[in-house]
Amino acid sequence: MTFATRTWDRMSLTSRLVAILVPLALILAVGSVVGILVILPATMDFLRANLPLVRFAVAVVGILVLTIPTAFVLIYLELKIIARMNLRVGPNRIGPWGAAMSLIHGFKVLSKEDFTPTGADLPVFTLAPVVTFLASVMTLLVIPFAPGLFGQDLNIGLLYFFAMGGLSVLGLLMAGWASFNKYSLLGGLRAAAQIVSYEIPLTLSVVGVVILAGTMSMNRLVLAQSGSALDWFAFKQPLAVLIFFIAATAEANRTPFDMTEADSEIVAGFATEYSGMRFGFFFFAEYVNVFIVSALLATLFFGGWTAPFNWPWPYNLNWLDASGIGVLWIPIAIIATVVVADVVAVAVRLVGGRSWSAPSAFGLGFLAAGVGIAAVVGLACFIAFDWVQGIFWFMTKTYVFVFTFVWMRGTLPRVRVDQLMGFAWKWLLPASLLNLFVTATAVVLLNQ
Amino acid sequence: MPIGDTVPLTAIRWDDILFVVLAAMLLGSALLVVTMRDIIRCGLAMIAAFASLAGIYVLLGNPLIAATQVLVYIGAISVLVLFAIMLTQTKNAPARLVFQTQAWAAALAAVVIAAVIAISVTATTWPSAGAVAWTDTTRVAELLFSDYLLPFEVVSVLLTAAVVGGVLLARRDPDENEEDRP
Structure with a gap:
């Protein structure tokens, strides 16, 4: 027995804790001093010198992370809204109003068996959900969320969007083939036929917007609509909005055009043989697609992040600037919370008397203070930062369309597959060509 | 310090490395297209070849052509090719070599094409690439x-x-x- 172990055995619990904690604290202190003095400035310099690269890396990670809350919110919205439309209650057990339901769905999918059917083409079978998911995520890179808040401002942004969005069909086709199941194959074939057909009117319907704005950069498309709601392209291109909306529904495989997974006809289409997280990725991609399509609709035709009316107050008020009072707003907010909570609690005790116990009065006070402070801070940020405003308007518009997609799923029956194809080629394609010709003629005549 | 145009400690340019990687992917997947037996996998390898080519277009400063390549060749043509194959073939298609009944004619054609390409490559005077101009x-x-x-x-x-x-x-x-x- 060595000296060290003998000493360790003789020590009491307190001295053992001290013996562990003191060296640990010393190491941490020295480490943080070295980190702050040496490593941090060097890292910051390195990052600052490579700003475009860093920006790109942050954007890619950001859009990947963004898909998770987006999909969770969308799944919950869909469960809840369709339940209300069907006169049901919907999820109401986990979390407040069942809000954590999609989290549980996620864990359920993760913990399921990841099954591969006999005869499946394993590499293709495994890659298919990856292709579908990545195709959806990569399109998020060019969507402008707010002024200055976008992945990359490509000058061919719109073309990039359609190029990447079109790749998702490849994943569905791969899934349908590799599953070695005739229903999967039918689903994959339907996906290919449907998406290739609807891509043409979808792309043609936005050409009118490109002609009007004279650019394919998403950012400049939004700027071309700045002003009030009357400047939105939706009012100059009403037919295009309609075509885009219908074609986008088909592109995102949403009801009434979800022929690829029509469960009353072909079990679950391309997803029949999938289980576990591979299945999860397909539906991850589907919900992200709904968000992306809604975001594109808002960006192209409904002014993106611009406010629907002329915003009368100037941006960037000085009193929220970091160089001013800055971080001190945090202690002020804490003190304000305590004060407001006390005031409300005392008021409740005075007015309500014996019916309110002290803890519940304070609870009410803290709730009121929290809501109040959050409202004040939110409003201040809204007025002070143009990107907060941008996100607010962008998300509001986007989620209006997300709601519309969910609404359609709750309301409309599924179309037949031959009706679907006929509609694309016989109605949407001529209509989008007509829209293109009328727009081009109008632009030529008006610009003379 | 900013990351420069070349790989640290060497004189190799990042663009060149990217080009070599993309070209290797392009050639490798193109080779897979003609050597693999499973026709669907051949089609998927063809898509990988198209994607690598799109990457090379971006590297040459023309993202417009690259996006069009992805949109048209991958998103439409390859998908339609795969669609047609899936519609007409079954998974239990003949596993034996069905494509080699005309091996001699194919070999002759390959030699002729190789000769034509070799002659045209050597006969052309290749202009040295200037600075990459973004289209x-x-x-x-x-x-x-x-x-x-x-x-x-x-x-x-x-x-x-x-x-x-x-x-x-x-x-x-x-x-x-x-x-x-x-």
Whole structure:
């Protein structure tokens, strides 16, 4: 027995804790001093010198992370809204109003068996959900969320969007083939036929917007609509909005055009043989697609992040600037919370008397203070930062369309597959060509 | 310090490394297209080849062509090719070599094509690449509608003829019985 172990055995619990904690604290202190003095400035310099690269890396990670809350919110919205439309209650057990339901769905999918059917083409079978998911995520890179808040401002942004969005069909086709199941194959074939057909009117319907704005950069498309709601392209291109909306529904495989997974006809289409997280990725991609399509609709035709009316107050008020009072707003907010909570609690005790116990009065006070402070801070940020405003308007518009997609799923029956194809080629394609010709003629005549 | 144009400690440019990687991917997947037996996997390898080519276009400073490559060749043509294969083939297709009945003719054709390519590559004087110029969409449109208007119109007439031909081939005979349809 060595000296060290003998000493360790003789020590009491307190001295053992001290013996562990003191060296640990010393190491941490020295480490943080070295980190702050040496490593941090060097890292910051390195990052600052490579700003475009860093920006790109942050954007890619950001859009990947963004898909998770987006999909969770969308799944919950869909469960809840369709339940209300069907006169049901919907999820109401986990979390407040069942809000954590999609989290549980996620864990359920993760913990399921990841099954591969006999005869499946394993590499293709495994890659298919990856292709579908990545195709959806990569399109998020060019969507402008707010002024200055976008992945990359490509000058061919719109073309990039359609190029990447079109790749998702490849994943569905791969899934349908590799599953070695005739229903999967039918689903994959339907996906290919449907998406290739609807891509043409979808792309043609936005050409009118490109002609009007004279650019394919998403950012400049939004700027071309700045002003009030009357400047939105939706009012100059009403037919295009309609075509885009219908074609986008088909592109995102949403009801009434979800022929690829029509469960009353072909079990679950391309997803029949999938289980576990591979299945999860397909539906991850589907919900992200709904968000992306809604975001594109808002960006192209409904002014993106611009406010629907002329915003009368100037941006960037000085009193929220970091160089001013800055971080001190945090202690002020804490003190304000305590004060407001006390005031409300005392008021409740005075007015309500014996019916309110002290803890519940304070609870009410803290709730009121929290809501109040959050409202004040939110409003201040809204007025002070143009990107907060941008996100607010962008998300509001986007989620209006997300709601519309969910609404359609709750309301409309599924179309037949031959009706679907006929509609694309016989109605949407001529209509989008007509829209293109009328727009081009109008632009030529008006610009003379 | 910023990351420079070259790999640290060497004189190799990042662009060159990217080009070599993309070219290797392109050649490798192109080789897979013609050597693999599973025709669907061949189609998928073809898509990988197209994607690598799109990457090379980006590297050459023309993202417009790259996006068009992805949109048209991967998103439409390859998907339609895969669609047609899946519609006509089954998974339990003959596993033996069905493509090698004309091996001699194919070998002859390959030798001839290789000779033609070798001659044309060596006979051409290749201009040294200047600085990478980023192509402007507006500029492409101007060229397309001024200098190259005639080829553009001819191609559009050709495409229209192809569409009309396709519709004519796929059209159902008016006096065909409902029961006779496959």
